[in-house]
Amino acid sequence: MKFAILVFPGSGCDIDMHHAVNEVLGKDAQYVWHTDANLEKFDAVLIPSGASYGDYLRPGALAQSSPAIVSLKAFAASGKPVLGVGNGFQILAEAGLLPGAFLRNKGLKFRSGKAKLTVHNTESKFTADYDKGQEIAIPFAHEFGNYYVDEKTVAELKNTNRIVFTYADGNVDGSTEAIAGVLNEQGNVLGMMPLPERAVEEIIGGTDGMPLFNSILKRWSENNVSQA
């Protein structure tokens, strides 16, 4: 299984993502610079965190001018998995691949630490290896993580089981309904502010992010038996 790590100018957590997939998951992840945006040979796309384009205008907004967004939209439409974490989530929302938008954290401060999350949806291709209602600890680090969706969209997200993670122990950034991660309508695009690639080994403080990568791999292997 081949993963692309989509790198924009200002992406900062691409190496963590590369390590999580290549060294811990044991699969092949390659960096794809945003202007060489041929994603067709990949089975999954990971959009790392950081501050693409300096967070200018709005975090994630200027990435839309990149050629990568055109191929990313085609890739997402094909049904293959796309995971955006932190700034990657902001890029997906700005590109219209996920609902909602981001505001500055409610407390106006950059915040980081380990967030306790509740897993609500365990049927998605990203979360099958978690238990429903399980609490997991995943690091986060952001200033513009205050996820906003209007009431109508929240109701729709709830009805369709697309709220995957919520903050379990205090809403760290003021997000609507304490949402920490959401799926698109087709269920193949996941955005989350916490950073699962920072929770893949005991030596870095926990492994609660690992089931997410395992879930992606497992679902892919079930569908591609001969190439696994």
Added chain:
Amino acid sequence: MTKVNVYVTLRESVVDPQGIAAKEALQAIGYQEVENVRIGKLIELELAGSETEIDARVKEMCDKLLVNKVIEDYRYEIGEVAGK
């Protein structure tokens, strides 16, 4: 050249944490009459020529990139045209 000022504000339904903090700060230094503060941004565009379709072009720029309509509203003013 044509100058366009785009004023971007948070939608009314969106809480503005910066505005609340600024309001409290103004009240703290004695401006009790301040009931609400909303902070937005001004984007100044300088456009080549004086296209007849300037309205449509600016609207497109706002909708496609400059403004996120999930959280923001905007209005713009087309300024004086300098030169030809």
